[in-house]
Amino acid sequence: MLDHAIPEDLVTVEGLTMHFPIHAGVFRRRVGAVRAVDGVSFSIARGETLGLVGESGCGKSTVGRALLRLCEPTAGRVVIDGEDVTTLDAARLRAKRPAMQMVFQDPQASLNPRMTLKQIIAEPLNVHTGWDTDRKLARVRELMEAVGLDRRFVNRFPHEFSGGQRQRVGIARALALNPKFVVCDEPIAALDVSIQAQIVNLLEDLQERSGLTYLFISHDLSMVRHIADRVAVMYLGRIAELSPREALFARPLHPYAEALLSAVPRADPSRAAGRRRIVLKGDVPSAARMPPGCNFSTRCPRAFDRCRTEIPRLAEVEPGRQVACHLFDPTKPAAG
Amino acid sequence: MQQGGDIGATRPVLDVRRLKTVFNLGSAEVHAVNDVSFHVRRGELLGVVGESGSGKSVTMMSLVGLLASPPAEVRGGEVLLDGIDILKLTPRALSDIRGARIGFVFQDPMTSLNPVLTVGDQLAEPLIRHKGMDRRRAAARAVELLEMVGIPDARARMSGYPHQFSGGMRQRVMIAIALACEPDLLIADEPTTALDVTIQAQIIDLMQDLRQKLGMAVIWITHDLGVVAEIADRVMVMYGGQVVEEAPVRDLFAAPRHPYTRALLRTVPALDGARLHRLNTIEGQPPILFEAPGACSFRHRCDHADAQCACVNPDCCKVAAARDATDDPKSGHFVACHHVPALPGAEARAVAVDA
Numbered sequence: 174m175l176d177h178a179i180p181e182d183l184v185t186v187e188g189l190t191m192h193f194p195i196h197a198g199v200f201r202r203r204v205g206a207v208r209a210v211d212g213v214s215f216s217i218a219r220g221e222t223l224g225l226v227g228e229s230g231c232g233k234s235t236v237g238r239a240l241l242r243l244c245e246p247t248a249g250r251v252v253i254d255g256e257d258v259t260t261l262d263a264a265r266l267r268a269k270r271p272a273m274q275m276v277f278q279d280p281q282a283s284l285n286p287r288m289t290l291k292q293i294i295a296e297p298l299n300v301h302t303g304w305d306t307d308r309k310l311a312r313v314r315e316l317m318e319a320v321g322l323d324r325r326f327v328n329r330f331p332h333e334f335s336g337g338q339r340q341r342v343g344i345a346r347a348l349a350l351n352p353k354f355v356v357c358d359e360p361i362a363a364l365d366v367s368i369q370a371q372i373v374n375l376l377e378d379l380q381e382r383s384g385l386t387y388l389f390i391s392h393d394l395s396m397v398r399h400i401a402d403r404v405a406v407m408y409l410g411r412i413a414e415l416s417p418r419e420a421l422f423a424r425p426l427h428p429y430a431e432a433l434l435s436a437v438p439r440a441d442p443s444r445a446a447g448r449r450r451i452v453l454k455g456d457v458p459s460a461a462r463m464p465p466g467c468n469f470s471t472r473c474p475r476a477f478d479r480c481r482t483e484i485p486r487l488a489e490v491e492p493g494r495q496v497a498c499h500l501f502d503p504t505k506p507a508a509g
Numbered sequence: 510m511q512q513g514g515d516i517g518a519t520r521p522v523l524d525v526r527r528l529k530t531v532f533n534l535g536s537a538e539v540h541a542v543n544d545v546s547f548h549v550r551r552g553e554l555l556g557v558v559g560e561s562g563s564g565k566s567v568t569m570m571s572l573v574g575l576l577a578s579p580p581a582e583v584r585g586g587e588v589l590l591d592g593i594d595i596l597k598l599t600p601r602a603l604s605d606i607r608g609a610r611i612g613f614v615f616q617d618p619m620t621s622l623n624p625v626l627t628v629g630d631q632l633a634e635p636l637i638r639h640k641g642m643d644r645r646r647a648a649a650r651a652v653e654l655l656e657m658v659g660i661p662d663a664r665a666r667m668s669g670y671p672h673q674f675s676g677g678m679r680q681r682v683m684i685a686i687a688l689a690c691e692p693d694l695l696i697a698d699e700p701t702t703a704l705d706v707t708i709q710a711q712i713i714d715l716m717q718d719l720r721q722k723l724g725m726a727v728i729w730i731t732h733d734l735g736v737v738a739e740i741a742d743r744v745m746v747m748y749g750g751q752v753v754e755e756a757p758v759r760d761l762f763a764a765p766r767h768p769y770t771r772a773l774l775r776t777v778p779a780l781d782g783a784r785l786h787r788l789n790t791i792e793g794q795p796p797i798l799f800e801a802p803g804a805c806s807f808r809h810r811c812d813h814a815d816a817q818c819a820c821v822n823p824d825c826c827k828v829a830a831a832r833d834a835t836d837d838p839k840s841g842h843f844v845a846c847h848h849v850p851a852l853p854g855a856e857a858r859a860v861a862v863d864a
């Protein structure tokens with residue numbers, strides 16, 4: 174089990190920012206920027222799973238990619254296992270790659286269509302180990318079994334698989350080198366519930382056995398509740414709330430987190446009728462044109478004047494719970 | 510019996526009969542779709558669930574001619590769109606129906622969007638081609654469509670390329686393209702996997718709205734049983750390239766009959782209640798479809814399996830009338846299992862929410 178004494182952090186992120194330039198016109202002149210990630214800070218302890226949830230387009234995948242330096246962040250620091258990966262040179266970054274891996278959101282696009290399943294899963298082994306063919310094949314078979322793919326599939330190409338089968342190829346590849354830290358970007362979205370459960374059980378087994386650390390990005394809140402120790406809720410490039418799992422699901426504090434949790438569909442048609450879903454109204458701002466104050470203020474049912482002028486800071490409002498909302502500002506009491 | 514009272518409003522928009530699709534890989538064959546029959550009526554929403562690899566996507570892609578052939582071969586069956594067998598149409602005629610009368614949302618948005626065309630152009634294309642709009646009108650309508658699926662700053666986003674969109678935004682672009690020509694039938698393959706629950710709810714509302722306004726029929730493939738429970742009129746469950754159960758949504762969730770469906774419903778993790786130490790899975794491996802099923806394909810994973818299951822593939826038969834009984838012979842609770850009489854029926858509690 175987790176050691177709660179002094180959880181040593183494997184991953185520390187400070188002020189991570191990623192702005193994509195917007196170009197327009199015939200000369201593709203730069204006219205602005207998409208503020209996909211706007212000053213995000215958090216840490217993940219060794220052996221911990223941090224869930225990352227939030228509205229589509231709020232910057233989750235970008236955070237994941239920037240963490241592993243699959244894109245160059247505009248600003249911020251990302252320390253993984255004692256090293257700032259944002260400043261590593263090419264050789265040191267390459268040496269660090271085996272320890273940090275990613276399961277991509279779009280399985281088809283991340284798999285080379287001209288490689289067979291065996292070649293795809295073995296690729297990281299070719300690059301980072303000196304193993305002989307037999308040993309690599311044995312490892313490939315072991316991984317396929319772990320993610321529930323029939324071993325007779327080894328010579329098939331990605332397009333010959335169903336969506337869920339492809340997603341599992343991506344997971345097998347990410348786990349090939351026994352990484353320390355894995356960013357799982359919607360790893361189970363295309364899987365049926367039984368195979369989702371199999372994959373989640375596998376991720377948890379690996380965590381128990383070898384202390385893996387995960388950033389688990391997902392829209393499936395019941396699965397996040399199952400797997401994550403703590404959960405960060407993002408809204409439009411910033412973290413709205415970061416709380417321990419139980420606390421968040423029992424009583425979300427940030428109004429966006431509350432609205433999000435109220436909208437989950439339940440597998441029970443007889444209950445579907447009586448649910449109270451908080452429907453968000455108001456303009457959805459874009460990452461290219463953020464409102465001046467709190468980025469949720471245009472849709473927040475509890476917004477007041479201060480929210481429209483001043484950006485709330487992410488601050489601890491209860492032990493272990495961080496919220497970026499003026500309603501919970503411990504220094505100044507909220508109006509209304 | 511199939512023809513029954515096949516007139517007017519009850520007549521299905523789409524009626525698929527004994528569809529069979531095989532991938533011919535030279536050395537081997539994959540029997541991905543085996544005698545699949547189903548229908549969907551005007552304004553109706555048919556939910557399709559089933560194990561990964563059970564043939565949901567291949568079924569839907571074969572009926573609108575979207576599979577590359579070779580290796581895919583449609584070896585039999587009829588696909589009646591308003592009574593006309595579209596499998597017999599020329600590829601050209603079929604491609605006109607796609608887009609104009611049938612909208613299709615692919616499971617994998619990145620591969621079905623064109624990476625070198627702007628999102629605006631991809632949205633305008635079907636409007637120009639099928640609706641005869643000029644560029645300006647098509648572009649204006651494209652912005653509207655993007656707004657409808659909740660893409661902020663839609664006008665500015667028109668000139669963006671797919672890789673500049675997030676996973677869920679791409680999925681919404683796909684939905685917008687599929688809805689562009691206001692089709693009679695929308696086939697949506699896992700359309701909301703990359704969407705958070707609030708935007709998913711928005712997309713669902715949009716779909717419900719179009720069903721009411723235009724009478725659009727919808728086939729919605731999903732692994733999310735919560736979504737199915739909330740939006741489907743009827744549900745069809747697939748396993749090993751076959752339909753193993755089909756029923757009105759309330760009947761299916763209240764009294765699932767097929768052992769696979771029952772196992773599937775038991776695996777849903779709860780959002781409230783105690784957290785399980787380990788999630789439930791269905792033990793055993795899915796069938797590998799190298800030959801056409803000659804026996805029940807779930808038998809290796811089923812507690813009820815006996816000698817009969819190993820030699821006769823059960824037909825999908827009506828085991829009960831729909832609870833809100835209509836006299837339509839096509840409605841009811843259908844199950845493909847030899848042991849239906851032995852299986853507990855109405856008292857079964859499928860719902861994992863209270864687990």
Ligand SMILES: Nc1ncnc2c1ncn2[C@@H]1O[C@H](COP(=O)(O)OP(=O)(O)OP(=O)(O)O)[C@@H](O)[C@H]1O
Pocket residue numbers: 332333334335336337338363364365532534539541559560561562563564565566567568580616798
């Ligand atoms: N081009 C192909 N060649 C050979 N086999 C294929 C091909 N395309 C699909 N298959 C096989 O056909 C079966 C059905 O695939 P399909 O994509 O319909 O599954 P699905 O039910 O949509 O699954 P998922 O939920 O994972 O998307 C799978 O076992 C898959 O491996």
Ligand SMILES: Nc1ncnc2c1ncn2[C@@H]1O[C@H](COP(=O)(O)OP(=O)(O)OP(=O)(O)O)[C@@H](O)[C@H]1O
Pocket residue numbers: 193194207208209228229230231232233234235236278460672673674675676677678703704705
């Ligand atoms: N290469 C890029 N160029 C320009 N904009 C980009 C690029 N990549 C991402 N963006 C923008 O950054 C924002 C965040 O995207 P990101 O993919 O991180 O979202 P997400 O939270 O993962 O969403 P989803 O849940 O839909 O996958 C979006 O507005 C997106 O359009």
Ligand SMILES: [Mg+2]
Pocket residue numbers: 233234235278358675676677
């Ligand atoms: Mg994403």
Ligand SMILES: [Mg+2]
Pocket residue numbers: 335336337565566567616698
């Ligand atoms: Mg599929």
